[in-house]
Amino acid sequence: MQAHIVLLPGDGIGPEVIAQGERVLKEVARKFGHTFEFSSHPIGGCAIDQFGNALPDETLAACKASQAVLLGAVGGPKWDDPNAKTRPEAGLLKIRKELGLFANLRPISVSPHLVAASPLKSEIVSGTDILFFRELTGGIYFGPSGKEPHESGESAHNTMVYSTHEIERIVRLAGEAARGRRKKVTSVDKANVLEVSRLWRKTFERVMKTEFPDVQYENVLVDAMAMHLISKPRAFDVVVTENLFGDILTDEGSMLPGSMGMLPSASIGSSGPGLYEPIHGSAPDIAGKGIANPLATILASALLLRHSLKLEQEAAAIEAAVDRILAKGHRTADLAGGAGSSLGTEAMGSLVIAELAG
Ligand code: NAD
Ligand code: IPM
Ligand code: MN
Numbered sequence: 001m002q003a004h005i006v007l008l009p010g011d012g013i014g015p016e017v018i019a020q021g022e023r024v025l026k027e028v029a030r031k032f033g034h035t036f037e038f039s040s041h042p043i044g045g046c047a048i049d050q051f052g053n054a055l056p057d058e059t060l061a062a063c064k065a066s067q068a069v070l071l072g073a074v075g076g077p078k079w080d081d082p083n084a085k086t087r088p089e090a091g092l093l094k095i096r097k098e099l100g101l102f103a104n105l106r107p108i109s110v111s112p113h114l115v116a117a118s119p120l121k122s123e124i125v126s127g128t129d130i131l132f133f134r135e136l137t138g139g140i141y142f143g144p145s146g147k148e149p150h151e152s153g154e155s156a157h158n159t160m161v162y163s164t165h166e167i168e169r170i171v172r173l174a175g176e177a178a179r180g181r182r183k184k185v186t187s188v189d190k191a192n193v194l195e196v197s198r199l200w201r202k203t204f205e206r207v208m209k210t211e212f213p214d215v216q217y218e219n220v221l222v223d224a225m226a227m228h229l230i231s232k233p234r235a236f237d238v239v240v241t242e243n244l245f246g247d248i249l250t251d252e253g254s255m256l257p258g259s260m261g262m263l264p265s266a267s268i269g270s271s272g273p274g275l276y277e278p279i280h281g282s283a284p285d286i287a288g289k290g291i292a293n294p295l296a297t298i299l300a301s302a303l304l305l306r307h308s309l310k311l312e313q314e315a316a317a318i319e320a321a322v323d324r325i326l327a328k329g330h331r332t333a334d335l336a337g338g339a340g341s342s343l344g345t346e347a348m349g350s351l352v353i354a355e356l357a358g
Contacts, residue, residue, distance in 0.1 A: 006066040007040040012282025013292035014072025020294035020349030021070050021301045027353045028314050044074025044088035054091025068308035071277040076284045097137050100269035103173050106132040108253040113326040117258030117335045125256050128233040133174040134246025138166045141243045160196045167203040174240035175212040181237050184216045188225045188241035259334040261293025264300035266307050276304040290344045293332040321355035
């Protein structure tokens with residue numbers, strides 16, 4: 001197969017982890033006889049510095065013309081001024097919207113080898129296998145917003161908006177995914193308070209009842225879900241929720257396998273290239289030190305092969321290589337928890353490549 005993959009390293013640890021994702025994809029191409037062409041483009045803070053724009057037109061055009069996009073992370077303290085004209089994060093939101101990536105899949109599974117790396121008790125986390133569907137192009141992230149003068153200074157607002165269509169399409173993807181898993185979908189909302197959540201719940205129940213009679217479903221309120229996620233994570237199979245709730249719950253969920261550095265994500269739309277990224281950010285506290293965990297990005301490259309290039313065997317090969325490395329006890333600093341010596345970003349990437357090659 002021939003494919004053009006766009007790399008968007010971004011800021012902070014983004015370039016460090018993307019370098020490892022690229023090396024792993026090159027090894028997959030070599031081993032399985034594919035031709036992957038790569039091109040790298042600016043996004044986020046580095047694009048603001050160079051072009052005054054967090055998503056330059058040229059970057060967006062390259063993404064649209066590609067088969068798939070692998071993104072590191074954007075943002076950092078340098079661009080955090082609340083009065084700044086634009087922010088790195090705006091580039092990320094724009095690319096999701098422009099590519100129509102309404103579904104963000106965030107798998108959270110706890111490898112038996114990582115049970116001890118979790119801050120939670122092993123009897124709680126072991127066996128966890130959840131697939132989150134976070135709605136990605138609607139909700140409060142994209143609803144009407146603004147700021148106005150106010151007698152006390154200023155007021156500001158953001159608005160959470162969803163339409164029937166936006167809810168139906170993400171629920172359908174969740175329902176289909178559940179059919180290939182344990183046939184259960186949990187929808188998370190705040191229907192006891194928010195009008196928009198009542199529309200979400202009504203739509204979710206209708207789609208499940210009429211289109212997925214073979215799949216079990218339930219509703220959970222978001223505040224309770226924050227608790228259940230860490231007290232009984234095995235109770236969940238597929239979880240579907242709106243944009244902001246999904247953002248928060250999946251960062252919380254990253255503590256089940258023990259680190260943000262382990263969780264990949266896939267953002268997909270109804271057609272066109274998908275966008276693959278770790279769920280973590282630019283990690284300014286460790287950027288430039290060569291110690292970031294590259295596994296979330298490497299696992300995101302596996303999702304890229306599976307979902308955008310339909311290369312299931314290749315995706316599974318990466319996941320199996322990562323699993324064997326963890327089984328052998330290799331850990332980056334975030335997973336080692338101060339115990340023993342830990343590997344740097346590049347050394348971890350090299351191990352995955354050697355494992356794949358062997
Ligand atoms: P963060 O995810 O960057 O970091 C949170 C904590 O997790 C930090 O202690 C960090 O060191 C650690 N961590 C994250 N990834 C790691 C890895 N691969 N290996 C080891 N440790 C890792 O969140 P933050 O500090 O709140 O945000 C920093 C910046 O990143 C902000 O500007 C934020 O907007 C941005 N951000 C970007 C994305 C993205 O580009 N997709 C996602 C989240 C946050
Ligand atoms: C994520 C991030 C982004 C989000 C930010 C950086 C815009 O936190 O991908 O989870 O909130 O979606
Ligand atoms: Mn987030």
